[in-house]
Amino acid sequence: xxxxxxxxxxxxxxxxxxxxxxxxxxxxxxxxxxxxxxxxxxxxxxxxxxxxxxxxxxxxxxxxxxxxxxxxxxxxxxxxxxxxxxxxxxxxxxxxxxxxxxxxxxxxxxxxxxxxxxxxxxxxxxxxxxxxxxxxxxxxxxxxxxxxxxxxxxxxxxxxxxxxxxxxxxxxxxxxxxxxxxxxxxxxxxxxxxxxxxxxxxxxxxxxxxxxxxxxxxxxxxxxxxxxxxxxxxxxxxxxxxxxxxxxxxxxxxxxxxxxxxxxxxxxxxxxxxxxxxxxxxxxxxxxxxxxxxxxxxxxxxxxxxxxxxxxxxxxxxxxxxxxxxxxxxxxxxxxxxxxxxxxxxxxxxxxxxxxxxxxxxxxxxxxxxxxxxxxxxxxxxxxxxxxxxxxxxxx
Numbered sequence: 229x230x231x232x233x234x235x236x237x238x239x240x241x242x243x244x245x246x247x248x249x250x251x252x253x254x255x256x257x258x259x260x261x262x263x264x265x266x267x268x269x270x271x272x273x274x275x276x277x278x279x280x281x282x283x284x285x286x287x288x289x290x291x292x293x294x295x296x297x298x299x300x301x302x303x304x305x306x307x308x309x310x311x312x313x314x315x316x317x318x319x320x321x322x323x324x325x326x327x328x329x330x331x332x333x334x335x336x337x338x339x340x341x342x343x344x345x346x347x348x349x350x351x352x353x354x355x356x357x358x359x360x361x362x363x364x365x366x367x368x369x370x371x372x373x374x375x376x377x378x379x380x381x382x383x384x385x386x387x388x389x390x391x392x393x394x395x396x397x398x399x400x401x402x403x404x405x406x407x408x409x410x411x412x413x414x415x416x417x418x419x420x421x422x423x424x425x426x427x428x429x430x431x432x433x434x435x436x437x438x439x440x441x442x443x444x445x446x447x448x449x450x451x452x453x454x455x456x457x458x459x460x461x462x463x464x465x466x467x468x469x470x471x472x473x474x475x476x477x478x479x480x481x482x483x484x485x486x487x488x489x490x491x492x493x494x495x496x497x498x499x500x501x502x503x504x505x506x507x508x509x510x511x512x513x514x515x516x517x518x519x520x521x522x523x524x525x526x527x528x529x530x531x532x533x534x535x536x537x538x539x540x541x542x543x544x545x546x547x548x549x550x551x552x553x554x555x556x557x558x559x560x561x562x563x564x565x566x567x568x569x570x571x572x573x574x575x576x577x578x579x580x581x582x583x584x585x586x587x588x589x590x591x592x593x594x595x596x597x598x599x600x601x602x603x604x605x606x607x608x609x610x611x612x613x614x615x616x617x618x619x620x621x622x623x624x
Contacts, residue, residue: 266295267444268348270302273396275358275430283431288352291435292444296352302338303345305330310345317466327463327490333571334461336578339401340452344467350403350444354434356396356414362422365389369419392418394428398437402444405451406586410441450478454485459585460542460571462489496539500569535618537598540608543569543617545590549580551615568617 288296318324339351370386394416402408414437416428449472457465466486473479546569556563559576584590597604612618
């Protein structure tokens, strides 16, 4: 609508009875019925006051026809709800108590943790900034406004206008096995006379963006849990089995797989600690300056326990992501050296780690060749030795 047209509507809008001011969202259910499982809503940015946040919740409930639960932020391991979840899952399971249930390398999966902690079917994250300024009308705006009536008077002097801008994104995290993220942008700009008290309707803009994202996908909790167990986040997988698969035939198999993944993780950690301890003993015996000699001396004799192929491959997959400087640059991040095998919390690196497991690279391109022959293990160990991650090759 042009500025001229908006100006002509000022008087008419002022005369509309307030009883007609009910929010109408095209395509929403007219009955206003709300039922089913809730979704979570996280709002951020200068567009959201307490009143606007409340109006947004109401608008989304009308669009989605299900409860909308506003949250203050994504859950973290330090939160009381997450700790209570961990305590519940530890009951009768010593492996969970020994496992690092905080899983710092799984920081990119905090939306899933929100789904488990809050008992929701999806998470909407809305980030919107709002700004406005008063200024003299531009030549083009004055050309549109000149001669318009304001009440019973015509504009004779270039007026002051209010320019209002709303911009940002609306994202949805759905709990499906693959491709659960969806994102759309929001942009609204409005120029009116300063005496016009109306503002851009933030709640309506968010509701329209949510409708654009489509219906909430049906959660695939079993698929999500199995993906997490394979990608190194078995605690989250166990939490899903406990909170979302209760009474489902798949609950027990998912629990078994998650606990097995935790035990394997503990075995790999113990193997790494043993390897580090042997290298430290060798360095202490030869002196810190004789690094090459220490590396050779740290190779244990035949029969001593060596890191498993599973442990070596996990280190290798993590190194592939951590040392990919092109990946860091693509996400405008400054590359940082990271100790071998250490998972970082950056979302793009967490996604890279998951990809190694989800695509089968970890199993088919690393574990199987390593376990199939001494040559495969030697080749893998040589790669890690060159990267400074292990002391040297050993028997399979």
